[in-house]
Each structure stands twice: as structure tokens, then as C-alpha cells.
Amino acid sequence: MTTTPTVHRTTTVAARATELSKVYGEGETQVVALDRVTVDFPQGEFTAIMGPSGSGKSTLMHCVAGLDSFSSGSVRIGETELSTLKDKQLTQLRRDKIGFIFQAFNLLPTLTALENITLPMDIAGRKPDAAWLQKVIDMVGLSERLKHRPTELSGGQQQRVAVARALASQPEIIFGDEPTGNLDSRSGAEVLGFLRNSVRELGQTVVMVTHDPVAASYADRVIFLADGAVVDQMIQPTADRVLDRMKAFDAKGRTS
Numbered sequence: 445m446t447t448t449p450t451v452h453r454t455t456t457v458a459a460r461a462t463e464l465s466k467v468y469g470e471g472e473t474q475v476v477a478l479d480r481v482t483v484d485f486p487q488g489e490f491t492a493i494m495g496p497s498g499s500g501k502s503t504l505m506h507c508v509a510g511l512d513s514f515s516s517g518s519v520r521i522g523e524t525e526l527s528t529l530k531d532k533q534l535t536q537l538r539r540d541k542i543g544f545i546f547q548a549f550n551l552l553p554t555l556t557a558l559e560n561i562t563l564p565m566d567i568a569g570r571k572p573d574a575a576w577l578q579k580v581i582d583m584v585g586l587s588e589r590l591k592h593r594p595t596e597l598s599g600g601q602q603q604r605v606a607v608a609r610a611l612a613s614q615p616e617i618i619f620g621d622e623p624t625g626n627l628d629s630r631s632g633a634e635v636l637g638f639l640r641n642s643v644r645e646l647g648q649t650v651v652m653v654t655h656d657p658v659a660a661s662y663a664d665r666v667i668f669l670a671d672g673a674v675v676d677q678m679i680q681p682t683a684d685r686v687l688d689r690m691k692a693f694d695a696k697g698r699t700s
């Protein structure tokens with residue numbers, strides 16, 4: 445299959461959170477992890493989510509990706525409102541439309557690297573596009589490791605399997621929670637470059653949580669969270685500008 449470059453349609457929203465709130469616990473121990481967050485993730489765009497530890501980045505990603513329930517507000521993936529879906533439909537939507545790269549790689553220990561990469565498609569009964577699969581595997585540098593099981597791979601290699609797994613089925617939207625957190629800077633740059641190319645050349649939509657200003661600079665836009673709310677955004681970020689913005693957070697954290 446040849447892939448035709450997709451024209452950017454920035455007006456189409458791949459995912460949207462509206463007035464999204466997530467509260468953990470009750471009473472004294474209550475934590476407001478998300479406080480009425482409204483944010484769009486336009487189709488064909490690479491968005492980074494940044495913010496201090498505990499600011500709600502993972503919670504936002506998990507709620508928008510249909511992995512976690514929310515307390516109020518709404519989440520849409522494409523035209524589908526998540527709260528209208530039954531469990532089975534939600535599972536199906538996640539399987540068919542969403543790719544994940546988790547902070548902990550979530551690989552199955554009994555499967556080889558290749559089996560882990562194609563697992564979501566195997567479950568869905570879909571055949572991977574062979575040329576695309578090969579491209580993904582080459583790009584993340586795993587061709588020599590396909591028969592290894594996760595315990596026989598380094599942390600960085602496991603992370604690359606997780607990245608390849610998310611990309612392999614060409615989902616409508618890919619969510620990554622610090623997808624390059626365990627990679628050395630060269631492998632990290634390769635993975636980020638590949639994510640960015642999949643956005644530029646294939647119209648893929650990517651949403652990535654990161655603490656790393658360099659990683660964030662691969663994105664088209666950075667959303668900054670603090671205390672469960674969106675406090676800023678930056679279009680066409682550079683590592684230096686992101687770093688400056690993060691320093692402002694740190695300064696605020698020390699004085700409060």
C-alpha cells in the first residue's frame with residue numbers, strides 16, 4: 445500500500461475535552477486532579493502536554509483516551525461522545541481508533557517483541573500493513589530484536605516496542621505518556637522524529653505528555669497544566685522557550 449500524504453485539516457478535532465473534571469476520593473482526602481479543563485486536539489497535529497508533577501497530565505490523557513472515567517464534563521473522540529458509550533463500545537473504540545504508549549510499557553512478558561507490536565491488531569482481527577509495519581520496526585531500530593521477549597530487552601528497547609505497537613495499526617490518535625522517558629537522547633530523537641513525521645506526512649494525530657523541553661519542541665503546540673487546569677499554551681515551541689516557561693512554574697512553586 446502506498447500512503448498518500450494527508451492534507452492538514454486543522455479545523456477537524458480528533459479529540460476534545462470540555463469542562464472536564466476528575467476528582468479522586470472524598471472529603472478530607474479529596475484530590476481535584478482535573479478542574480474544568482477544556483482543550484482541543486486538532487487532527488493532524490502533534491500536541492505536547494507539560495506541567496509540574498501532579499498537575500494532572502496523565503489523568504487528562506487517560507480520561508481523553510477513554511482509559512479512565514471522569515467526574516463531570518465531556519470527552520469526544522472524533523464525533524463520538526465517550527459518556528454515551530457502553531463498556532463494550534468504549535473498548536472497541538479504544539482498540540480501533542486509539543494507540544497508546546504508556547509510561548510503563550505494558551508489554552506482555554510471554555510474547556515476543558513482534559507479537560507485542562501486532563497484538564492490538566491480532567485482537568481486533570486486523571492484518572497489519574506489511575510495508576508500514578516494516579517501516580515502523582526499522583525506524584525504532586528493532587529488526588534484530590523481534591524474537592526477543594520483554595525480559596530479554598533493555599528498558600529503552602521495551603519502550604521502542606511500545607512505540608511501534610502504538611504506531612503499527614495507524615490509529616486515528618496516538619497518546620503517549622512520556623514515550624521517550626526511558627530512551628537515550630539519540631533513540632529518543634529518532635522516536636520523536638518518527639512521531640513528528642507520522643503527523644507531517646500521514647496526518648497522524650499525536651498527544652504526548654513530557655517533562656523534556658527538547659521532546660516538547662518536536663510538537664506543534666504545547667499545553668501547560670498546573671493544578672489540574674490549562675494555564676498556558678505555546679504554538680511552534682522551541683526547547684529554549686519551553687524551558688523558560690517551565691522555570692516560571694518552578695519559581696512559582698518555590699514561593700508558594
Ligand SMILES: Nc1ncnc2c1ncn2[C@@H]1O[C@H](COP(=O)(O)OP(=O)(O)OP(=O)(O)O)[C@@H](O)[C@H]1O
Pocket residue numbers: 468469475476477495496497498499500501502503504
Ligand atoms: N488513583 C488516584 N487516587 C487518588 N489521587 C490520584 C490518583 N491518581 C492520581 N491522583 C492525584 O491526581 C493528581 C494528578 O495526578 P497525575 O498522575 O495526573 O499527575 P501528572 O501530572 O501525570 O504527574 P507526573 O508528572 O508525576 O506523572 C495528583 O495530585 C495525584 O496525586
Ligand SMILES: [Mg+2]
Pocket residue numbers: 501502503621
Ligand atoms: Mg504522569
